[in-house]
Amino acid sequence: MTIPRIHYGVFLLLSLIPLSLSENWAFDNAPGIAMEYKIHIEAGKEDCYYQYVHPGASIYVNMQVLKGGDGNAGMAVRNPRGEIVHPYTWKKSAEYEEVSQTGGYYGICIDNQFSRFSAKLINLYMTTFRYDMWEQYTKELEDLDISVNNFTHSIKGVDQRIHEILLYQSQARAKESRDLQLLISNNQYVQYWSIAQCMAIVAAGTMQVFFLRKLFDTQVTTKSGGRA
Numbered sequence: 001m002t003i004p005r006i007h008y009g010v011f012l013l014l015s016l017i018p019l020s021l022s023e024n025w026a027f028d029n030a031p032g033i034a035m036e037y038k039i040h041i042e043a044g045k046e047d048c049y050y051q052y053v054h055p056g057a058s059i060y061v062n063m064q065v066l067k068g069g070d071g072n073a074g075m076a077v078r079n080p081r082g083e084i085v086h087p088y089t090w091k092k093s094a095e096y097e098e099v100s101q102t103g104g105y106y107g108i109c110i111d112n113q114f115s116r117f118s119a120k121l122i123n124l125y126m127t128t129f130r131y132d133m134w135e136q137y138t139k140e141l142e143d144l145d146i147s148v149n150n151f152t153h154s155i156k157g158v159d160q161r162i163h164e165i166l167l168y169q170s171q172a173r174a175k176e177s178r179d180l181q182l183l184i185s186n187n188q189y190v191q192y193w194s195i196a197q198c199m200a201i202v203a204a205g206t207m208q209v210f211f212l213r214k215l216f217d218t219q220v221t222t223k224s225g226g227r228a
Contacts, residue, residue: 032129032159034166036173038066039122041073041112048109049124053080055103057130060167061086062123063110064093064174067181069118074111080104090114093174121181123174129163 041047053059063075075094077086080103086096088111100106112120 031133032127032163034127034163034170035125036170037122037124037126039110039124041110041120041122043069043115043117043119044113046109046111046113048107049126050105050107051126051128052105053100053103053128054130054132055100056132057103057128058097058099059106060095060097060125060127061106061108062093062095062125062167062170062174063108064123064171064178066121066123066174066178067185068120069115071178072114073120073122074114076109076111078107078109080106092178123170123177125167125170125174127163127166 035051037049039047051059061075061077063073065071065073071092072090073092074088074090075086075096076084076088077096079085079100085098086094108124108126110122110124
C-alpha cells in the first residue's frame with residue numbers, strides 16, 4: 001500500500017496574511033507540495049505515477065531502493081509532451097529536477113523489469129514549487145498599501161531553505177530505511193547460517209560416534225563355530 005505524506009513548508013506563515021483568510025485555500029493553489037511514497041514493486045513489473053506541475057514551477061523527483069534483490073531499480077521521467085527527460089538507469093538511487101515552462105502532468109515510472117525474481121521496496125519523493133506565487137502575494141499586499149518588501153523577501157528565503165531541508169530529510173529517511181532493511185537482512189542471514197552450521201556439527205558428531213562404535217563392535221563365537 002502506498003501512503004503519501006504531505007508537507008506544507010511555509011504555508012502556515014501565509015495563513016497570517018489577512019487577505020488569504022477571506023479565501024478558501026485550495027490544494028491546487030498551494031505554492032509548494034511535497035509528497036513521499038513507499039512503493040512495493042513486484043519482480044518484472046513497472047509502476048508509473050503522475051504529478052501536475054504549474055507553468056513556471058519546479059519539479060524534483062528522488063528515488064531510492066530500500067530493499068530487495070540487488071538493491072537497484074530504474075527511474076524514468078516523462079514531461080507533459082510525452083518526451084523522456086530522464087532515461088532509465090539501473091542504480092540504487094536517482095533524482096531529477098527542472099523548471100517546467102509549459103506545465104502539465106509529469107510521468108514518473110519505476111522499473112523493476114530487470115529483476116525476474118525479487119520484488120523491490122522503493123522510496124519515492126516528489127515536490128513542486130511555484131515561485132510566481134510570491135509575486136502574486138506581493139502584488140496583493142501592495143494593493144493594500146502595505147510595504148512588506150523586506151518581509152516577503154525574508155519569507156521567500158525561509159521557504160526556499162525549508163524546501164531544501166525537506167529534500168535532505170527525505171534522502172536521509174530513505175537511506176536510514178535502506179540501512180535498516182540491510183541490517184535486518186544480514187541478521188536473518190547470520191541466524192539461518194548459524195542454525196544450519198549447528199545442525200551440521202550435531203550431525204557430524206552423531207556420525208562420528210556411530211562409526212567409532214562400529215569399529216569397536218566385536219562378535220563372540222562358540223567353540224563349534226556358531227555365534228553366541
